[in-house]
Amino acid sequence: MDRLKFEAVRDVLDKHKIRPIIGIVPDCRDESIYASEGNRYNRDDFVSLIHELAAKGWTIAQHGTNHVYSTEESGLLGINQFSEFAGLSYDSQYTKLKQGREILRRFGIDTKLFMAPGHSFDLNTIKALKALGFNALTDGLYNNPYTREGMLFIPCCLKAYSRITGTDTICLHTNLMNDEDIAELDRFISKHETEAMAYDYSSLYDMAEEYNMAISFAEAKTLELRRSRDAIANSPKLSNYMVYTDHPNKVIKLIKRLVCIPLLLGNKFNNAPE
Numbered sequence: 001m002d003r004l005k006f007e008a009v010r011d012v013l014d015k016h017k018i019r020p021i022i023g024i025v026p027d028c029r030d031e032s033i034y035a036s037e038g039n040r041y042n043r044d045d046f047v048s049l050i051h052e053l054a055a056k057g058w059t060i061a062q063h064g065t066n067h068v069y070s071t072e073e074s075g076l077l078g079i080n081q082f083s084e085f086a087g088l089s090y091d092s093q094y095t096k097l098k099q100g101r102e103i104l105r106r107f108g109i110d111t112k113l114f115m116a117p118g119h120s121f122d123l124n125t126i127k128a129l130k131a132l133g134f135n136a137l138t139d140g141l142y143n144n145p146y147t148r149e150g151m152l153f154i155p156c157c158l159k160a161y162s163r164i165t166g167t168d169t170i171c172l173h174t175n176l177m178n179d180e181d182i183a184e185l186d187r188f189i190s191k192h193e194t195e196a197m198a199y200d201y202s203s204l205y206d207m208a209e210e211y212n213m214a215i216s217f218a219e220a221k222t223l224e225l226r227r228s229r230d231a232i233a234n235s236p237k238l239s240n241y242m243v244y245t246d247h248p249n250k251v252i253k254l255i256k257r258l259v260c261i262p263l264l265l266g267n268k269f270n271n272a273p274e
Contacts, residue, residue: 002035006174008182010053016189019198021138021169022053023063023115026100030067030117033175047107059199060109061138064117065100075120077141078223079158083120094128101132112136113199119156126151136201138169141219145204148211154204157222161188167207240269 013020034040041049054060064084073087074080085093097114104111114129115138126149129137140146140153143166147153156169161184164170172185189196197203209215241264247253263269 001033001040002175003039003041005177005182008179009172009174009177009185012182012186012189015186016193016196018189018193018196019057019059021059021061021113021115021199022050023061023138024050024104024109025063025067025117026065026103028067033067035175047109050107050109054109057198059113060104060111061113061115062097062100062104062111062134063115065096065103067117069118073120073122075116075122075125077119077121077139077219079119079141079226082118083122084117085125086120086122088124090124090127093124094131097125097128097132112201113138115139119158123149136204141222142215143167143218145208146211146215147205147208152201152205152208153211154199158226167204237264237269240271244269 028034050060067084069082069084071083071085071087072081073083075083075086085096088096112133112135114134114136116125119139121137121139126137130150134151136152136154138154138156140155141157142153142155143157145152145154145167154169155167156171157164158171159168161170177185241257241260245253245256245260247256260268
């Protein structure tokens with residue numbers, strides 16, 4: 001990972017006394033997330049860093065094994081059409097997960113928390129994780145922790161800061177963050193640091209609901225809203241319409257969006273509005 005960006009984010013979290021979850025790939029072979037060679041931790045420094053952070057109350061999660069997507073399955077949540085695990089047999093997943101777990105243990109890192117690359121996993125993943133002693137996953141598109149197949153799911157709804165409700169996990173990929181992203185994170189935490197909590201299995205388990213049809217419906221709704229936002233972001237015309245009709249007052253925003261629908265159907269928003 002990019003050492004300088006990670007340390008900048010760490011400084012913001014330390015400043016506000018936030019003790020986050022950090023996902024570690026035991027044997028990373030995904031070159032797309034490699035930082036430049038001169039800006040990486042060497043192995044010994046990295047292991048020392050992780051032990052230092054754990055001693056400060058940071059929670060370590062196993063983030064897959066290799067972070068290489070081997071299937072086009074979206075898994076239980078349906079977020080992405082790729083996965084390191086979903087779609088593979090139980091035996092294949094168990095072997096791969098066990099390999100990652102043993103690598104972390106060789107370096108004195110033992111965790112029961114799992115973070116799936118690409119947010120994609122299936123029932124075989126859960127079954128293999130339970131067999132290996134894991135008890136929680138950092139995923140779920142609901143606004144409250146829940147249990148499913150004997151595993152605790154800690155929501156990670158992938159929402160913008162302004163749309164976070166209930167209990168959620170803010171997912172940060174520090175390699176992709178620039179100075180403004182880090183400043184935005186600092187501003188957000190400054191306003192909401194009293195609402196932040198460190199990972200605590202017992203507390204979250206006590207808050208959890210048993211997975212049911214209502215949770216299934218809520219997750220499907222969240223996924224469709226996310227797909228709609230992605231479609232808008234990938235359409236210059238729709239994106240321009242959303243920017244042009246935006247307003248801090250919800251009533252005025254709704255009126256502007258209704259009034260401008262005929263313009264949307266025409267050519268008004270083909271180019272960025274003035």
